[in-house]
Amino acid sequence: MEFDLAGEHRRLAYKLLAGLVTPRPIAWVSTVDRQGRVNAAPFSFFNVLGTDPPIVGFAPGDREPGIPKDTARNIRLTGEFVVNLVDESLAEAMNQTAAELPAGESELAFAGLTAAPSRTVAAPRIAEAPVALECTEWSTLEIGRNRLVIGVVHHIWAREGVIDPVSFLVNSDAFRPIGRMQVPSGYCRTRDRFEMERPD
Numbered sequence: 001m002e003f004d005l006a007g008e009h010r011r012l013a014y015k016l017l018a019g020l021v022t023p024r025p026i027a028w029v030s031t032v033d034r035q036g037r038v039n040a041a042p043f044s045f046f047n048v049l050g051t052d053p054p055i056v057g058f059a060p061g062d063r064e065p066g067i068p069k070d071t072a073r074n075i076r077l078t079g080e081f082v083v084n085l086v087d088e089s090l091a092e093a094m095n096q097t098a099a100e101l102p103a104g105e106s107e108l109a110f111a112g113l114t115a116a117p118s119r120t121v122a123a124p125r126i127a128e129a130p131v132a133l134e135c136t137e138w139s140t141l142e143i144g145r146n147r148l149v150i151g152v153v154h155h156i157w158a159r160e161g162v163i164d165p166v167s168f169l170v171n172s173d174a175f176r177p178i179g180r181m182q183v184p185s186g187y188c189r190t191r192d193r194f195e196m197e198r199p200d
């Protein structure tokens with residue numbers, strides 16, 4: 001099959017691309033507004049983009065043309081955010097925070113989660129998350145109804161056990177991230193792993 005996303009299949013772009021480009025990691029982004037009220041929401045249009053400097057990117061679509069989601073609005077106001085990563089035990093809670101609550105009402109409280117202070121940014125991290133990346137906004141590109149938020153990672157929190165303290169490698173038994181799969185509600189676990197040496 002072939003699809004013309006610039007033409008007749010334009011409306012299928014989300015279904016096709018979000019269903020095919022899988023699995024995707026999930027950025028569970030916590031921010032604050034000008035009054036310090038906490039907001040949290042998941043975004044699977046997300047990845048680490050480089051390490052020198054360490055950068056991540058995620059893409060909140062606008063609610064309506066020109067009207068950003070609360071996460072993007074808060075980042076525009078404060079220039080800061082935290083990317084929390086999601087493991088199996090947090091899947092349900094993460095999903096609950098995708099609910100559309102009135103601006104200023106905390107999704108964390110709604111999902112029974114705890115906001116813990118960050119080290120370098122005003123936005124809190126999610127205490128229950130196995131990993132949290134404290135970020136400042138480098139730039140936000142506006143491309144049609146997409147905003148691509150690019151952030152520099154300043155500080156990493158990892159739950160005890162996730163990183164080996166000698167090798168600094170991730171202990172895959174202690175870190176079980178989930179991934180976003182097929183539209184509309186598919187996810188994957190990441191238990192079935194294998195290793196492969198790179199060619200010289």
Ligand SMILES: Cc1cc2nc3c(=O)[nH]c(=O)nc-3n(C[C@H](O)[C@H](O)[C@H](O)COP(=O)(O)O)c2cc1C
Pocket residue numbers: 026039040041042043044045046059060061062069070071072094095097098099100101180
């Ligand atoms: C697993 C998952 C992934 C999501 N990924 C995105 C995404 O990449 N971009 C986006 O705009 N919305 C995404 N959403 C929907 C947002 O989380 C949702 O619109 C949320 O209400 C936005 O919250 P905010 O207004 O507090 O920023 C996703 C939802 C879920 C459950």
